[in-house]
Amino acid sequence: MNETHFLKVENLTKLFGGLAAVNDVSFSVDKGSIKAIIGPNGAGKTTLFDLLIGVQQPNSGSIWFEGKNIVGYKAHQIADLGMSRTFQTIQLFGNMTVLENVMVGRHARTTSEFTQVGLRLPKFLREERKIKEEALKNLELVGLGLQADKLADTLSFGQQRLLELARALATSPKLILLDEPAAGLNTYEIEELRNLIYKIRDMGITVLLVEHNMGLVMRVSDEVLVLDYGQVIAEGSPEQVRDDPKVIEAYLGVEVNDFGGEG
Amino acid sequence: MKFKRLVERIALTRPGDFLRRNLGPTVLLIFLLTFPLWEGSVSGPVHIKFLERMRLVGIYTIVAVGLNLLLGYAGQVSLGHGAFMGIGAYASSLLALRAHVPVYLTILMAMLVAVLISLIISPILRLRGHYLAMATLGFAIISFVVLREMTWLTKGNEGLMGIPKLSLPGVEVRTMGGEYYFIWIIAFLILIFSRNLVNSRLGRALKALHHSEVAAETMGINTSWYKIKIFALSAAYAGLAGALFAHIHSFINPGIFQLNLSIILLVMVVLGGMASIWGSIAGATVVVFLPKVLEAIPYWFGNKSLTQWFSNNYSNLEPMIFGIVLILVMIFMPSGLTRGLSDFFRYRRSPFVNPLKRGSGI
Numbered sequence: 001m002n003e004t005h006f007l008k009v010e011n012l013t014k015l016f017g018g019l020a021a022v023n024d025v026s027f028s029v030d031k032g033s034i035k036a037i038i039g040p041n042g043a044g045k046t047t048l049f050d051l052l053i054g055v056q057q058p059n060s061g062s063i064w065f066e067g068k069n070i071v072g073y074k075a076h077q078i079a080d081l082g083m084s085r086t087f088q089t090i091q092l093f094g095n096m097t098v099l100e101n102v103m104v105g106r107h108a109r110t111t112s113e114f115t116q117v118g119l120r121l122p123k124f125l126r127e128e129r130k131i132k133e134e135a136l137k138n139l140e141l142v143g144l145g146l147q148a149d150k151l152a153d154t155l156s157f158g159q160q161r162l163l164e165l166a167r168a169l170a171t172s173p174k175l176i177l178l179d180e181p182a183a184g185l186n187t188y189e190i191e192e193l194r195n196l197i198y199k200i201r202d203m204g205i206t207v208l209l210v211e212h213n214m215g216l217v218m219r220v221s222d223e224v225l226v227l228d229y230g231q232v233i234a235e236g237s238p239e240q241v242r243d244d245p246k247v248i249e250a251y252l253g254v255e256v257n258d259f260g261g262e263g
Numbered sequence: 264m265k266f267k268r269l270v271e272r273i274a275l276t277r278p279g280d281f282l283r284r285n286l287g288p289t290v291l292l293i294f295l296l297t298f299p300l301w302e303g304s305v306s307g308p309v310h311i312k313f314l315e316r317m318r319l320v321g322i323y324t325i326v327a328v329g330l331n332l333l334l335g336y337a338g339q340v341s342l343g344h345g346a347f348m349g350i351g352a353y354a355s356s357l358l359a360l361r362a363h364v365p366v367y368l369t370i371l372m373a374m375l376v377a378v379l380i381s382l383i384i385s386p387i388l389r390l391r392g393h394y395l396a397m398a399t400l401g402f403a404i405i406s407f408v409v410l411r412e413m414t415w416l417t418k419g420n421e422g423l424m425g426i427p428k429l430s431l432p433g434v435e436v437r438t439m440g441g442e443y444y445f446i447w448i449i450a451f452l453i454l455i456f457s458r459n460l461v462n463s464r465l466g467r468a469l470k471a472l473h474h475s476e477v478a479a480e481t482m483g484i485n486t487s488w489y490k491i492k493i494f495a496l497s498a499a500y501a502g503l504a505g506a507l508f509a510h511i512h513s514f515i516n517p518g519i520f521q522l523n524l525s526i527i528l529l530v531m532v533v534l535g536g537m538a539s540i541w542g543s544i545a546g547a548t549v550v551v552f553l554p555k556v557l558e559a560i561p562y563w564f565g566n567k568s569l570t571q572w573f574s575n576n577y578s579n580l581e582p583m584i585f586g587i588v589l590i591l592v593m594i595f596m597p598s599g600l601t602r603g604l605s606d607f608f609r610y611r612r613s614p615f616v617n618p619l620k621r622g623s624g625i
């Protein structure tokens with residue numbers, strides 16, 4: 001039905017009491033592109049992510065992912081389909097090592113069950129080795145290879161964000177949702193992040209990101225979607241969006257260029 | 264084909280991995296196997312029937328491992344595992360007494376019954392933290408009342424007597440030593456199985472859902488299903504332990520499996536160390552031998568009458584003593600004996616800090 005689109009959201013609405021956090025939102029994402037969702041605080045960006053990933057269920061509307069309507073799917077089923085995310089507030093498994101955190105990410109792609117695991121049958125051993133290899137590869141990618149044996153809690157804030165990214169990548173996603181990946185990072189780290197996002201795109205993974213850092217958004221994304229009060233107010237290339245009067249108004253008339261690293 | 268597999272198996276592990284992983288368990292196994300040979304030569308100020316108590320340690324270890332998987336790894340509190348022990352004990356005894364099923368089969372059936380009941384009550388796992396604790400508490404109370412009041416089946420407070428001894432096909436295990444080996448072989452296998460479990464994708468899934476259910480779901484972990492599975496597994500362990508308990512004591516009544524037992528089981532887990540398989544042995548050992556150690560303390564100060572008083576009144580003091588021990592451990596070594604020490608050596612983390620504090624389920 002909607003095979004032409006990699007991800008297509010149609011008339012998505014989520015109500016909290018009487019308040020429409022996400023109000024009749026429609027947009028689509030092309031395979032292999034980088035799309036950013038921006039908007040003032042409380043515009044419904046994170047709620048939109050929660051709906052996409054299945055943490056919350058919408059009141060109406062549909063989400064087509066690779067030609068399948070995934071509304072009503074549970075979060076773990078959506079992870080199986082190939083969608084993964086990072087969190088705005090870091091949600092690492094603090095008492096596990098960095099490597100183990102990423103190894104958790106391989107869960108959806110592995111199948112050993114209780115008997116195989118408990119008796120250490122060959123299938124489990126093979127799988128376990130592969131999990132470790134993949135996890136290390138992902139850690140190398142984000143540049144945390146040397147921290148593999150540390151506890152996740154002991155990493156710096158920026159490293160924790162990178163670890164979340166590595167963990168999300170370990171699920172072998174087709175689409176990755178990044179929720180404010182630059183929040184709390186310094187200029188240097190943001191530059192690293194930008195390169196990383198390109199690398200992820202080059203691996204064939206589609207990127208959808210929510211971000212307040214306009215510098216990053218304007219440079220990295222192919223397309224930008226602007227939300228305000230849960231509604232789409234503009235969509236297009238970074239240049240188009242930047243010059244859109246509605247967008248400028250939503251940001252209180254301040255030139256979008258002036259926005260630095262908010263949040 | 265077989266050769267290829269063997270090569271593969273060896274290639275999978277780094278040199279030394281096998282030794283590193285199995286050194287501790289091997290030492291433990293040697294200790295357990297030889298213990299009955301030299302336990303007689305251990306002597307102290309108070310008389311301890313080591314073998315008799317070690318059987319109990321084995322039984323408690325089995326439950327504590329299961330409870331540790333549930334509480335320490337998956338972060339789900341249960342005050343109902345004493346009840347699962349009771350269910351296992353009654354199921355096994357009744358099958359052996361009334362239906363004359365051989366004991367080695369009734370033990371398996373007892374596990375099955377415990378699993379079935381755990382699956383029936385598994386919807387309570389949707390509750391979190393204190394609410395789950397309350398619900399399992401309710402379960403423990405209900406089970407106690409049911410066991411007491413279903414007199415036509417369980418004979419109520421009178422209890423069941425003359426429960427057959429443990430047996431294997433064709434052999435009845437009659438001696439203390441035989442029971443010791445019977446129990447500890449099972450306990451050891453369960454320890455190894457559980458150790459393997461936690462060092463795998465399943466163990467990581469449990470630890471993950473303990474810390475952040477949302478993040479775990481996003482990684483493709485079906486958190487509610489995993490909670491049910493681990494709850495059922497720990498119930499199976501508890502049922503098994505209960506059955507073993509019944510068959511070595513030949514007498515049970517509902518009072519044994521009251522809430523008090525569930526609390527003692529929790530003490531073992533917390534004392535031994537949350538999220539520590541081997542800690543379960545430490546916890547069980549301390550709980551079983553603590554009364555004797557406490558008896559010995561006044562003796563060392565030359566106060567024999569106090570020792571006597573202590574051994575006569577211990578059962579009254581027990582809840583209080585465990586309460587004090589629990590408070591002291593929570594204050595001074597919140598991650599438990601084994602875990603506190605091993606983390607100290609591994610990560611140079613103070614054993615006096617609780618690593619589970621953030622996002623902890625309890």
